[in-house]
Amino acid sequence: xxxxxxxxxxxxxxxxxxxxxxxxxxxxxxxxxxxxxxxxxxxxxxxxxxxxxxxxxxxxxxxxxxxxxxxxxxxxxxxxxxxxxxxxxxxxxxxxxxxxxxxxxxxxxxxxxxxxxxxxxxxxxxxxxxxxxxxxxxxxxxxxxxxxxxxxxxxxxxxxxxxxxxxxxxxxxxxxxxxxxxxxxxxxxxxxxxxxxxxxxxxxxxxxxxxxxxxxxxxxxxxxxxxxxxxxxxxxxxxxxxxxxxxxxxxxxxxxxxxxxxxxxxxxxxxxxxxxxxxxxxxxxxx
Numbered sequence: 001x002x003x004x005x006x007x008x009x010x011x012x013x014x015x016x017x018x019x020x021x022x023x024x025x026x027x028x029x030x031x032x033x034x035x036x037x038x039x040x041x042x043x044x045x046x047x048x049x050x051x052x053x054x055x056x057x058x059x060x061x062x063x064x065x066x067x068x069x070x071x072x073x074x075x076x077x078x079x080x081x082x083x084x085x086x087x088x089x090x091x092x093x094x095x096x097x098x099x100x101x102x103x104x105x106x107x108x109x110x111x112x113x114x115x116x117x118x119x120x121x122x123x124x125x126x127x128x129x130x131x132x133x134x135x136x137x138x139x140x141x142x143x144x145x146x147x148x149x150x151x152x153x154x155x156x157x158x159x160x161x162x163x164x165x166x167x168x169x170x171x172x173x174x175x176x177x178x179x180x181x182x183x184x185x186x187x188x189x190x191x192x193x194x195x196x197x198x199x200x201x202x203x204x205x206x207x208x209x210x211x212x213x214x215x216x217x218x219x220x221x222x223x224x225x226x227x228x229x230x231x232x233x234x235x236x237x238x239x240x241x242x243x244x245x246x247x248x249x250x251x252x253x254x255x256x257x258x259x260x261x262x263x264x265x266x267x268x269x270x271x272x273x274x275x276x277x278x279x280x281x282x283x284x285x286x287x
Contacts, residue, residue, distance in 0.1 A: 002213070010095045017093045021086050024096040028082065031098075032105050034134050039112045041130050042123070046116060061117045078107035154265035156236065158191070162259055166271065167199030169257055173273060174229055177253055181278050185218075185228040187247055189239045193231060209241035226282040227275070235269035248274045 063071060082104045089096050116123055146159040174183040186197045187207035197204040208214040230248045232240045251274025260268050
């Protein structure tokens with residue numbers, strides 16, 4: 001509920017809200033585009049080679065065969081969430097996040113068979129061939145595009161994020177100031193801090209956006225006793241909250257370093273860091 005409440009806050013104009021809803025709808029269309037390709041391929045296959053699908057006695061389409069109540073269910077439950085979300089966003093002037101549409105399309109697969117008719121076995125085989133081919137093409141294409149192609153092109157993608165390199169530099173900076181205590185807490189956003197913490201050690205935790213509500217595994221009374229590194233990059237994407245910036249300003253040790261994203265052609269970005277050494281209470285926390 002808190003997430004929903006914060007998401008309702010916006011200073012965008014009404015025109016921007018409407019345009020945002022249109023962008024959201026177009027983004028969802030792009031997300032289901034592989035299914036649209038499957039639908040077009042099945043429709044074309046039926047027109048090109050209809051005889052194998054019609055060796056049964058029925059001439060009804062699948063939509064006609066399931067009955068009015070089942071069709072109504074597929075329309076209302078299949079399309080309802082997407083339509084209602086768009087209407088609410090426009091009426092209440094709420095900006096939409098593209099990822100919110102992830103679960104809207106669970107029933108959309110039924111629409112691929114809406115106007116088809118004939119043998120279930122034939123359509124099952126055809127669908128399996130097309131779906132498997134699409135899945136393989138998407139998997140290979142995504143892996144190549146987000147991996148070697150992104151690396152060689154120097155694009156700043158998450159798949160080429162230099163987590164291990166950043167973790168090494170952060171660990172070196174921490175050890176130069178605190179040689180006798182491991183780094184156990186990193187304050188940053190989820191992605192940036194999570195990558196660094198994961199590559200430092202299994203014991204290193206993330207103080208997400210310096211917000212105890214988002215980091216319930218931390219005790220506000222003792223969380224900073226064993227020290228913390230605050231990390232953010234003004235050059236890369238990330239959510240640098242007001243709480244995180246406030247914590248950074250409190251750090252007695254501050255500095256910055258640069259890091260190349262991936263290949264020699266990739267951008268170089270700056271990382272700002274702040275460090276708070278452990279207090280005398282750290283030994284008590286460890287015990």
